[in-house]
Amino acid sequence: MATITSTDTENAGRVRRQGFRLSLAVVSYLQAIPLTLILGFFLLLPILMIAVVSFWDYDFAQMYPDFLTMNYAETLGSWVTWKTYLNTLKYAVLVWAITLFIGFWVAYFLAFHIRTTSMQMVLFLICTVPFLTSNIIRMISWIPVLGRNGLINSALVGSGVISEPVEWLLYSDFAVVLAMVHLYTLFMVTPIFNTLMRIDKSLVEAARDAGASSWQILSNVIIPLAKPGMAIGTIFVVTLVMADFSTVQVMSGGQSASVALMMKNQMSLLQYPAAAANAVVLLVLVLMMVAGILRIVDIRKEL
Amino acid sequence: MYREKRSREFYLLAIFFSVFVLFLYGPLSAILILSFQGPNGGLTFPLNGVSLRWFVNLFETQAVGDFGGSFRRSAMLGIMVMLVTVVVSLLAGLAFRRKFIGATALFYLAVASLVVPSIIVSLGIGVLFSQLGLQPAWYSSAFGAHLTWTLPFGVLIMFAVFNRFSPAYEEAARDLGASSWQTFSNVVLPMIAPSLIGVGLFGFTLSYDEFARTLMTAGSFNTLPLEIYGMTTNVTTPVLYALGTVTTVFSFLVIAGTLGLIVHLNRRRQRS
Numbered sequence: 001m002a003t004i005t006s007t008d009t010e011n012a013g014r015v016r017r018q019g020f021r022l023s024l025a026v027v028s029y030l031q032a033i034p035l036t037l038i039l040g041f042f043l044l045l046p047i048l049m050i051a052v053v054s055f056w057d058y059d060f061a062q063m064y065p066d067f068l069t070m071n072y073a074e075t076l077g078s079w080v081t082w083k084t085y086l087n088t089l090k091y092a093v094l095v096w097a098i099t100l101f102i103g104f105w106v107a108y109f110l111a112f113h114i115r116t117t118s119m120q121m122v123l124f125l126i127c128t129v130p131f132l133t134s135n136i137i138r139m140i141s142w143i144p145v146l147g148r149n150g151l152i153n154s155a156l157v158g159s160g161v162i163s164e165p166v167e168w169l170l171y172s173d174f175a176v177v178l179a180m181v182h183l184y185t186l187f188m189v190t191p192i193f194n195t196l197m198r199i200d201k202s203l204v205e206a207a208r209d210a211g212a213s214s215w216q217i218l219s220n221v222i223i224p225l226a227k228p229g230m231a232i233g234t235i236f237v238v239t240l241v242m243a244d245f246s247t248v249q250v251m252s253g254g255q256s257a258s259v260a261l262m263m264k265n266q267m268s269l270l271q272y273p274a275a276a277a278n279a280v281v282l283l284v285l286v287l288m289m290v291a292g293i294l295r296i297v298d299i300r301k302e303l
Numbered sequence: 304m305y306r307e308k309r310s311r312e313f314y315l316l317a318i319f320f321s322v323f324v325l326f327l328y329g330p331l332s333a334i335l336i337l338s339f340q341g342p343n344g345g346l347t348f349p350l351n352g353v354s355l356r357w358f359v360n361l362f363e364t365q366a367v368g369d370f371g372g373s374f375r376r377s378a379m380l381g382i383m384v385m386l387v388t389v390v391v392s393l394l395a396g397l398a399f400r401r402k403f404i405g406a407t408a409l410f411y412l413a414v415a416s417l418v419v420p421s422i423i424v425s426l427g428i429g430v431l432f433s434q435l436g437l438q439p440a441w442y443s444s445a446f447g448a449h450l451t452w453t454l455p456f457g458v459l460i461m462f463a464v465f466n467r468f469s470p471a472y473e474e475a476a477r478d479l480g481a482s483s484w485q486t487f488s489n490v491v492l493p494m495i496a497p498s499l500i501g502v503g504l505f506g507f508t509l510s511y512d513e514f515a516r517t518l519m520t521a522g523s524f525n526t527l528p529l530e531i532y533g534m535t536t537n538v539t540t541p542v543l544y545a546l547g548t549v550t551t552v553f554s555f556l557v558i559a560g561t562l563g564l565i566v567h568l569n570r571r572r573q574r575s
Contacts, residue, residue, distance in 0.1 A: 024401060031398035032409055034391045035454060039409075042447035043416050046427025053430055106323055109316040123320070125562070130327045132508040133554040136531050137547040141330035144337055149347045151333065182326065214312060235418060243420030246515065250535055260422045260515075267519065272430055279423045290418050299414065303463040 047283070054276035063272055071277035081262070081278075085285075088258045091173075091248070092241040095180045099237050100230060102181070103188025107229075108222070111196035112204075124193065131186040139179050139250050146170040146178075171253030179251045180241055187236035195229030195302065196222070231297035235290055242286050331551065338544035346541060357545035369530065370546065376441050377527035381511040383446060388453045388506030389499055396461025410462075417455040421515035424451050429519030444520035449510040456509065457502045464498045493572065497565045504561040508554060 057066040075081050106127065114120045130138065145151045146169040153165040168174055199222065207217045245260035259282050266275040333348075341352025361370055395413075399406060428448050432439045439445070472494070476486040514528035521529055527550060534543050 025403060028398045028401045028403040028406075031394040032403065032405075035395040035398075035413070035458065036409060038387075038391065038447065038450050038454065039412050039416055042428060043412070043419065043424065043451045046424060046431045047419070049431045049434065050423065050427045102323060105316060105319055109320050113313050113316055126324060127327065129555070129558055130331060132504070132512075132558055133331075133551050134512040134528060134531065134547070136514065136528060136535065137334065137551055138331065140535055140543065140547065141334040144333045144347045145330050147347050151348060154348065182330070185323075214310075239418040239420070243422060243515070245422060246532065260420060263422055263426070264518070267426060272426070275426055276430070279420075279426055282420060283423055286418060286420060287415075300410065300462070303459060303466055 050276045050279050050283075053273055054280050056273045056276075058271060058273045060270065071273050072281075074274065075277045075281060084257045084259055084262050087256060088242060088260075091176060091180065091244075091258065092238050094177050095184065095241050096234060096237050098177070098181050099185045099188040100233070102185050103192050103233055104223075104226070104230070106185075106189050107193035107196050107226075110193055111199075112222075127186060127189055131183075135183055136246065136250075138183060139247055142175065142179055142182070142251070143170065146175055171251070171255060173252065173256060175251040176248055176256060179247050180244065183247065184237050184240050187240065188230075188233035191232035191236070191302075192226055192229035195226050199225050228297045228302045231293050232299065232302060235293050238289055238293075239286055242282065242289075334544045334547045335551070337541055338548040340541040340544070344541060346539065346544075357541045358549070360540070360542045361545050361549065369525065370527075373525050373527045373530040374550075376524060377511055380441055380446060380449065380526060381507040383442070384449045384453055384510035385503045385506035387450060388457045389503045391450075391454060392457030392461045392502050393495075393499060395458050396465050399458075399462055400465050410458075413455045413458045416451045417459075419451075421452065421513075422518065424448055425516045425519040432520070438522060439520050440522040441517070441520075441524060441526055444522065445517045445526065448516040448520045449513055452513060452516055453506040453509045456505050460498060460502050460505070461495075464495055468495070497568055500561060500565050500568070504558065507557060511554070511557075 053063065054071055055067050055069070057064040057068055057070075110120055110123055114123060143150070147153070148165050148167065148170070150170070152169060156162050157165060203221055203225075204217055207221050212220065243260050245258055245264045248256055248258040248261050249264075259278065263275045263278045263282070266272075266278065336350070337344075337346070337348070338357055339353050339355070340350060340357060341354050342356045344351030395409075399410065425448060428444050429439060432444050437443070468491075472490050473486050476490045481489065512528055514526070514532055517526050517529055525533070531543075531546060531550070534546070
C-alpha cells in the first residue's frame, strides 16, 4: 500500500528504489494487517472468551464471573460425555476410512487414467459443484431416498428382495455416516488429486521399465508420494466430522449424539459456561489430532 | 504400447467414478423432481401429479418464516464476505511472498481458523458480543464469523498461487521502467485474476451456505440456511424441497456464471 502512494511520479519512483529494502518490510506488515485483525478479533478473542467463561458460574438466566472448575468436573465426570465423545470418534474413524478410500481412487482415476487436462478439469468440476451447494439441502435430499417409503425401500420391496421395508436406512448411524461421506468426500479428493498431479510421470515409466507390476507401482511409488495429500484431506475430514452437529441431528432423527450437538443443546438451554467447558475440551482434542497429523506433513510445502 | 490400449484397471475405475458421481447427484435430483410434487403429494415418491404448488407456497409468508427476507440477507452477506475475502486474501498472499516476523504464526493462525470447530467460533463470538454489550447481527457478528471460514481458504489458495508465480515477469516489467503499482496492476493482477475470481466464488458460496457459524451470531434475523435448518424439524410438506430447488438452482447459476467468467478471461489472455 505504501508503494502505491509513493509512486505517483518518476521521481518518487527513483526515491523509492533507493529505500527499497526498508519499505518492502513495511509493506509486508501493512499487507498482513487486515488478516491479522480479522482473525484476532473473530477467532482468537472469542476462543479466549470461551476459555474464560468456562470457569464462570451460571443459573437459568445469567452467567456470573467466577473461578470454578465445576463446569469441567461436570463435563468430564459424566458417563454421557464419555459416551458422546466415543460416538463422535466412531463417526470420525468410519467417515475418515471411507472418504480416504473413495477419495484416493477418484483422484487416482482423474490423475492417471484421464489423458487430457481439459477432461481432467471437467470431471473434477463435476465432483466439485455439489460441494458448493447447501449442506442442509444435500442432507435432507437423502430423506426421499432412504425413508421408509423411499426409493431404495420401494425398489427392494417391489423387486421382491425383501417383504418389509428396511427401517435402519434412515434415522440411524448408517444414515449419519452415509450423509457425512456424501458431504465431505471432496475435502479428501482435492488434496490427493493435487499431490497426484505433481508426481512426475517419468517415475511411473521408470518403475514400469524396471519391471514393476501395476500393483507394485501403486504401493511403492504412488501411494508413498500421495501421503501428504492424504494427510491434508484427513485434517479436513476429521475436523469437520468432530465439529458436526447438524448431520447427526437430522440424519439420526435425534437418536444419536455428537459432542457438538451436546454443546448446541447446552447453548439452547443458555448453559453457556457448560458449553464453553465442552468447547475447550473438544478444541484441545481436535488441535492435538491436527498437530499429530502436521508432524507428518508440512502444509506450506504442499500448497 | 501401454498408452494405446485401455487397461482393465481403467474400466474398473471408470465404473467406480461413475457410481461416485451418481452418489453425488442422485439424491439432489430426487429433491429437484419431488419439488414439483402435486398438491396432495407427500415427502416421498411416487409423484402424485405435477404442479408448481410448492413454489407458489414458498412465497406465501405463512408457509416458510421469511423466505424473501432471509434470502436477501444471505445474498447481501455473501457479497460482503466475498469482497472482503478477495481483498484480504490477496493482500495476505502478497505479504507471504516475503519473509516477515510473525509470518509463520499468522499462517498457522489461518490454518487454525480452518480446523477450529465452527460451533466453537459461533459460541465464542456470541458470548464475546454479549459481554461487550454489542447486539449480534448478520452484518456484524455473523459477517465476522463467516470470514473466519472463508479467509483461510482464500489465503491458502493465494499462497499456492504465489508459490508457483515466477518473479521473472515482475523483474522484466521493472527493467522496462514500470513502477511497483504499474507492475502490480498491469502484470501481476491480470495473471492471477482467474484465481481471484475463484477465491471470490469460494467466499460467496461458503458464506451463502454457512450455518453452524451463523447459529449464535445472526441476531434477531435469520439467514437462509438457518431458515432451512429450522424447517427440517417442523415442515412436513414438499415446500421444503421447493426451497431446496430454488437455492440449489441459484448456487448453480452463481457457479456457472463464475466459471464462464474465468474461461472468458483465460481465452482473452491467450489471444493477446
